[in-house]
Amino acid sequence: MQVERIAIIGARGHTHYVFTGLEKLPRVRVTAVVDAEPVAKFCASHGHQPKLYADWRAMLDEAKPQALVVCGPFEQRAAMTIAALERDIPVFVEKTAALSFDDLEELRATHRAHPSITLSCMMGHRYEPGIHTAAKMIRDGVVGDVRLMNTRKSYKLGKRDALYSQRETYGGTIPWVGSHAIDWILWMSGKPITSVYASQSTAYNESNGTLERSAACLFELADGAIATASLDFFRHPNSPTHGDDWIRVVGTAGTLEARANSVTLINASNDGGTPIDVSCDRQIFVDFIEAIEGVRPPLIDAKQTLALTEACLLARESADTHAVLRRTIGY
Secondary structure, three states: OOOOEEEEEOOOOOHHHHHHHHHOOOOOEEEEEEOOHHHHHHHHHOOOOOEEEOOHHHHHHHHOOOEEEEOOOHHHHHHHHHHHHHOOOOEEEOOOOOOOHHHHHHHHHHHHHOOOOOEEEOOHHHHOHHHHHHHHHHHOOOOOOEEEEEEEEEEOOOOOOHHHHOHHHHOOHHHHOHHHHHHHHHHHHOOOEEEEEEEEEOOOOOOOOOOOOEEEEEEEEHHHOEEEEEEEOOOOOOOOOOEEEEEEEEEOOEEEEEEOOEEEEEEOOEEOOOOOOOOOOOOHHHHHHHHHOOOOOOOOOHHHHHHHHHHHHHHHHHHHHOOOEEEEEOO
């Protein structure tokens, strides 16, 4: 099937992945939009002429898109995704795909009933040149067997919309910010999580309700490997960039550090001073469309989308209950 018609629900999150991808896919038209003024503005300036809907279920039934982008209210993402899958519509969904274990299990059951339908979440960091190159190098064995990973996600707090001040509409900093770091751990190490202990704090959150401004997760991985994720909204307003992302991977044959546009490697052939060429020849939304069309599998598929959601929810529960939680979750 060649995709020519897509629909977009909402604009909360990473709709720019879609906009960038659409510029590379001139045949794909946005034909339906729900509750998304920024999306409507993009469409108006790029020659798309979507029908605007107030009700997303009516849109799914009337517009019958060949693919759906879900960037609606966080707490409705799972329901929107489930409804699309039930109609055999592929879904590109903001992360994480569900905010509760009950919603996750319903989503899992729905995908089991429609296993051939493409489902991918918005793990856009996988496509950054440094991150993409680092993952390939690790798979190629340049650091040997992965024994330890440290990941960091630090953002500016800025002025947050009211939705971030309530767990019910936000979901928590571990699933929202931490999802990227947890994905790096599962994806790059190639090892499933076997247990997690996490902690989080709302201190100094500048009257943002229940928003956790800092969090940390300690994961045990298969065969005794260890990984950590450090998460915060304390990046100083004077910092040159909104986010500070960093990954350190320690293996039996070397150590690698990665950022969005760089990789540093120390092993038997590199003392850390030899530059590493970084690149990525893929774009996340184009990947999603090509997966639907059978061109090639996406970098993140339904299995990984659902496993990542489970890992994030388990880490959040650990932080909520101050308990070590044991469960095997892998890609």
